[in-house]
Amino acid sequence: MGLYQYEVADIKKTERIDRLVSHLFARMPEIESARARLITESYRTTEQEPVIIRRAKAFVHILEHIPIIIREDELVVGSSTIAPRGCQTYPEFSYEWLEAEFDTVATRSADPFYISEEAKREIREADRYWKGKTTSELATSYMAPETLTAMEHNMFTPGNYFYNGVGHVTVQYEKVLAVGMEGIRAEAEGLLAQCRAGDGDYARKSRFLQAVILSCNGVIAYANRYARLAEQTAEKCRDADRKAELMRIAGNCRRVPAKGAGNFYEACQSFWFIQQLLQLESSGHSISPGRFDQYMYPYYEKDRKEGTLSREFAQELMDCIWVKLNDLNKCRDAVSAEGFAGYSLFQNLIAGGQNGDGVDVTNDLSFMCIQASMHVRLPQPSFSVRVWNGSPHEFLIKAAELTRTGVGLPAYYNDEVIIPALVSRGLTLKDAREYNIIGCVEPQKAGKTEGWHDAAFFNMCRPLELVFSQGMDRGVQVGVKTKPVEEMREFTEFYDAYKEQMNYMIGLLVNADNAIDVAHAERCPLPFLSCMVDDCMKRGKSVQEGGAVYNFTGPQGFGVANMADSLYAVKTLVFEEHKATLREFKEALATNYGKGLTKEMIGDMTARIAAGLKEAGQEIGEKEVAVIMKTVMEVSEMPAVKEKGERLLKLIAEVPKFGNDIPEVDAFARDVAYTYTRPLQEYRNPRGGIFQAGLYPVSANVPLGAQTGATPDGRLAGTPVADGVSPSAGKDVNGPTAAANSVARLDHFIASNGTLFNQKFHPSALSGREGLEKFVALIRAYFDQKGSHMQFNVVSRETLLDAQKYPEKYKHLVVRVAGYSALFTTLSRSLQDDIINRTEQGFNY
Amino acid sequence: MEDYRQIKGRIFDIQKFSIHDGDGIRTIVFLKGCVLRCRWCCNPESQEYAIQSMTVAGEEKTVGRDVTVEEVMRTVEQDRPYYYRSGGGLTLSGGESLCQPDFARALLRAAKESGIGTAMESMGCAPYDVIESILPYLDHYLLDIKHMDAAKHKEYTGRSNELMLENAGKIARSGQTRLSIRIPVIPTFNDSAGEIREIAAYARKLGNVEKIHLLPYHRLGRDKYDGLGREYRMGDVLPPTAERMQELKAAAEAASGLPCRIGG
Secondary structure, eight states: OOSSOOOOOOOOOOHHHHHHHHHHTSSOOEEOOHHHHHHHHHHHTOTTSOHHHHHHHHHHHHHHHSOOOOOTTOSSOOOSSSSTTOBOOOTTTOOHHHHHHTTTTTTOSSSOOEEOHHHHHHHHHHHHHHTTTSHHHHHHHHSOHHHHHHHHTTSEEOHHHHHSOOOOBOOOHHHHHHHHHHHHHHHHHHHHHHOOTTSTTHHHHHHHHHHHHHHHHHHHHHHHHHHHHHHHHHHHOOOHHHHHHHHHHHHHHHHTTTSOOOSHHHHHHHHHHHHHHHHHHSOOSOBOOBOHHHHSHHHHHHHHHHTOOOHHHHHHHHHHHHHHTTTOOOOOOHHHHHHTTTTOOOOEEEEOOBOTTSOBOOOHHHHHHHHHHHHHOOSOSEEEEEEOTTOOHHHHHHHHHHHHTTSOOOEEEEHHHHHHHHHHTTOOHHHHHTOEEETTTEEEOTTTEEOOTTOOEEETTHHHHHHHHTTEETTEEOSOOOOOGGGOOSHHHHHHHHHHHHHHHHHHHHHHHHHHHHHHHHHOOOHHHHTTSTTHHHHTSOGGGTOSSEEEEOOEEEOHHHHHHHHHHHIIIIIISOSSOHHHHHHHHHTGGGTOOOHHHHHHHHHHHHHHHHHTTOOOOHHHHHHHHHHHHHHHTOHHHHHHHHHHHHHHHHSOOTTSOOHHHHHHHHHHHHHHHHHHTTOBOTTSOEEOOEEOOTTTTTTTGGGOOOOTTSOOTTSOOOOTTSOOTTTOOSHHHHHHHHHHTSOTTTOTTOBOOEEEEOGGGGOHHHHHHHHHHHHHHHHHTTOOEEEEEEOOHHHHHHHHHOGGGGTTOEEEETTEEEEGGGSOHHHHHHHHHHHHHTOOO | OOGGGGOEEEEEEEEEEEOSSSSSSEEEEEEOOOSOOOTTOSOGGGTOSSOEEEEETTEEEEEOEEEEHHHHHHHHHTTHHHHHHHTOEEEEESSOGGGSHHHHHHHHHHHHHTTOEEEEEEOOOSOHHHHHHHGGGOSEEEEEOOOSOHHHHHHHHSSOSHHHHHHHHHHHHHOSSEEEEEEEEOTTTTOSHHHHHHHHHHHHHHOOEEEEEEEEOOOTTHHHHHHTTOOOTTTTOOOOOHHHHHHHHHHHHHHHOSOEEEOO
């Protein structure tokens, strides 16, 4: 039994919410220039001052001057851009990519943004100041040459923090709700008063605390600007109802976040300003609201007891916040945009779970969070629910109802894995029990952690390519010069070579991350964010400088399934059954199994041959390179090459694959995952914390798969690698329970930065109460086996129609209807139509 | 290991995560061989006992393999966590499981003895002593009744219905298993309200029936007829509409006084 009573009944959506949503999505998001201009203005005037003061002054300057707007119908206000879903730019982190993409950003396929000529001019003008002053430039100068080479060769991609702010944090919203910015300011003033000029840490600490005080004042001033705007708008407003709303908004903004929230409505407004302004201070994404249902509950409970708040109005306010979370936006470079497709800011908000004492604290608001996601049906917040053995059943059923809508939310998290995993990383049991999720899948304790949770994508397939090439890539020695595969006599020799390449690349990855880490500490410490994370104030330093209680760096590996299947295929076919040789594998991979070469592969091979000839003393000019290239293309298309490729593909197809509940294969996959997770945890970051692995690719498995050659699991060059810890697409042929059993056999405890397991369902699997019950049972059973995360895509009618049109994109789409499962695209047209009709009807069979 | 776990039988598929055939999440074992030849059958490869070759998506596939109870149970065991959480278990389907009575009984017994719930989809088309010997190991009988008219039954399925209807009564009276009646709703065969009502009324008379399931005709098995080189005799008959199914559900409910649902 949990601590709280709760009501399960649905609450209706108001028309206001529909209007807010349609207003938000009326046009393409836009890039605005105000922030770039303002931060540059401020920086020009503070060159002689400590960096932390410069940051605070720039933040205040932005808050005092950035244009503000109250959108029609809003009850909770605060917008970082005039245009709905617009974004500001952050030249202090990097800027060159944006200028280079000015003319294509509106027409690119992933996450386009409109940008006016005037904005381009202003941003260009501002950018001029930043040459040589960005975090990315400083980070580069901290990296070893071999690290830069490895990055050029796509071994890993720390692009996220290399070019942007870090974000990926949950602050102490509860503290702001309780004492307000004035309370935090008072704390900083108190600590500052205790500082003595002779203290060893005086210089940094005093300036940090001063920066906090400046930031608090800036935030209060910003809220007051909104109060004035609300009053002015009210004065002109003819609609009496709206006028009253605006006056109430003005009152809220006068009080919060300066002071503690006096009621639920004020708490909503206070929360929102913090959530919004954290993102205006830095450009990071995944700034996650965390346990909203917990820190908001005291205000809700008090108002309900006093009879001053209806559940309906509380729901409407929450719905408003859900909409606002979609008003914030961020423009990424074209490549990253593909990796994080969908304008996603990954503001993860989680409901349910335990308190620090291990008691279930699911409450009314937990249910209303689910309801809000059902009402707005938008990608933000990235909504999650915590599941443990004591979770109320009705709560999970309600969550399953949300899954059934097909929005891809919520994600389900297993307390029974995550809590011990966090304890093993040094969190106290109490802190671990209070965890929330950052961004995609990364668990941590709010208000105490700088987790660097999304520190890089590490492609586990690339080191295997290096085993076959002895560390060469496009004619350059990128990895370790391991033994030629032709000379390997035992599988362990081969596997050890892979581990050696992995270890080497992991070391370089750490160098890249730590270089970027130092650059952020030196150039972009964040005083506002830091004043809401323990123990920054006491220690007198920002989170970027190591002020947080818990410090981690979490780069994520992906391609586990591909590597498990690849190494298992080599082990089986070469060393056990002797049906193929490593030389054959090498040739087949180099020729993409005779299925045609990608541009990258032709370039790579040409460069390799040219380098070899050069070493042998031959003159290699442009003409010679052209001849080599032609030969490469001809050879790869020879019938003998195609035949050999076919033969090998056939053999590989017969080798058992990860994802089918075959204990031996799954145990092997577990070991393969260790090649990434174990070496990584031995490394330390500059903030005094350790590295911890995640195993999830966001959506980067597609663009980064495009940079990956053919792999011994039969995967062709340039095609996507496996998604998260999920089996390779189409390789799991025994249904969702078998796939889940396999995935559960990986070690989810050591991948404490999170694992991601996606499953797809036809809506009929969730129809009726019974469908929901079975669905919840599936999650429970996977979690019983110590899986850590699960997320579901319910296939929509639109998807099926698209699959009819573009079957090649949906080769692995399985539909299960009437206890009958089939690969959708192999069905005849009329049967496909049948299934589409069933989807439409939501038929109970 | 006990002997009965070494009994061999012939199956053509095992399907995990089955959620429309019995309670909870189940594993269905499809036994090969059937006494009927229903025109609408969505698993035509189930009908012959002989191992066959079928073309699936352009490739030849062997349908049918001989396995021991032990081997099947190894697969069934794999999803135990899901049965435990959902109240699911093993379902035998076919074909008609009663065509391989020793194997079917041994499978159900093996499941029961290791704490896994059991169900069986069957027409009840076998001498009653065969059925009786299975009942101690069966938690839930999902009994098909397709039509009350003997002649029409024979025309569309190849056999008359007397034995099955008689067995239905005996199974109900035995009180040894939960009993649900499943009615495939097949346009051109039994989709009039009157025909459904007759079956429903029979279900009421049986007593001890827990629920009636109306299973709407679907054409998902049609490609398999091509794959087996057989003619699909349902032609272009369309699945019943959702509205039609609702009407029939109401009719069945009225006539039986039992809870009815559309789907498994």
